[in-house]
Amino acid sequence: MSHKFGFSGIANFGAHVPNIRAINYRFGFIGVGNMGGALARAASRSTKQIIVCDHDAAKASALAQRIGCEFADSRTVVAESEYVFLGVKPQMMAEMLGEIKKELEKHKDVILVTMAAGLSIKTIRKMAGGDYKVIRIMPNLAVEVGKGEILYTTSENVSKNEIGKFLNLMKHAGHLTGMEEEEMDAGCSVSGCGPAFVYKFVRGMAQGGVDAGLDEETALALAIQTVRGAAKMLESNDAPLDKMIENVCSPGGSTIEGVKKLDEAKMEEAVRDAVAAAYQRNIELGKTE
Incomplete structure (x- = not known):
């Protein structure tokens, strides 16, 4: 049409x-x-x-x-x-x-x-x-x-x-x-497409909260505020990302157990692949000349 x-x-x-x-x-x-x-x-x-x-x-x-x-x-x-x-x-x-x-x-x-x-x-x-x-x-x-x-x-x-x-x-x-x-x-592959990647992460966090016994509204609100606060910390702190992660992970605590699961699932690699796929599509969209 x-x-x-x-x-x-x-x-x-x-x-x-x-x-x-x-x-x-x-x-x-x-x-x-x-x-x-x-x-x-x-x-x-x-x-x-x-x-x-x-x-x-x-x-x-x-x-x-x-x-x-x-x-x-x-x-x-x-x-x-x-x-x-x-x-x-x-x-x-x-x-x-x-x-x-x-x-x-x-x-x-x-x-x-x-x-x-x-x-x-x-x-x-x-x-x-x-x-x-x-x-x-x-x-x-x-x-x-x-x-x-x-x-x-x-x-x-x-x-x-x-x-x-x-x-x-x-x-x-x-x-x-x-x-x-x-x-x-x-740049667009990171900032332009990135909100969708963040939303998927937030949905996963919220669903994890529901699985643990929270109601959906509370779980989503907690996930959103957590991402908001974490982003603000990144803006105001010059420490390397590895150090920022380490600061949240107490030895033998609950956070480090969750981080281990993310590492096992190769979460960071998956996100990198998502950005790479978005970038490749941007290149394909530009093949008009």
């Missing part, structure tokens, strides 16, 4: 947009699924100058109402936004950019923000048909609660001022880390 971005159920507001761009919005979002929607909600804590669109017009309208912004079609987003987030899956990026190519040609100063795993800046430009300004980001869903990790890199023609403005507007999403583009796929 082919999706048309931004034209479902709403008028084509972009039909009479003049060549001289009137920037009415800081951020425009094309596609507001799980990640696009989370980023829009995070950005709305910094600015209300946001416009959104989606192939599901009802979804875009509901989000706009929730965060106090506007919704329209993809052409309007390109015509009137300073930064345009391309919130579609990698497999759908070429089609979506093809649909807005004429608007991009009219407004070559637009800054495209891509969050598609595996797609390089070079690939995005090729799909868009020009050497546009591109900010490539790899966020995770914790941006929803202001605790996300957003990896970013930019094309050579994005100015320091444009980068600074972007970072300032996204500050309520969480922590932003600049890196070289060749590091992005690896």
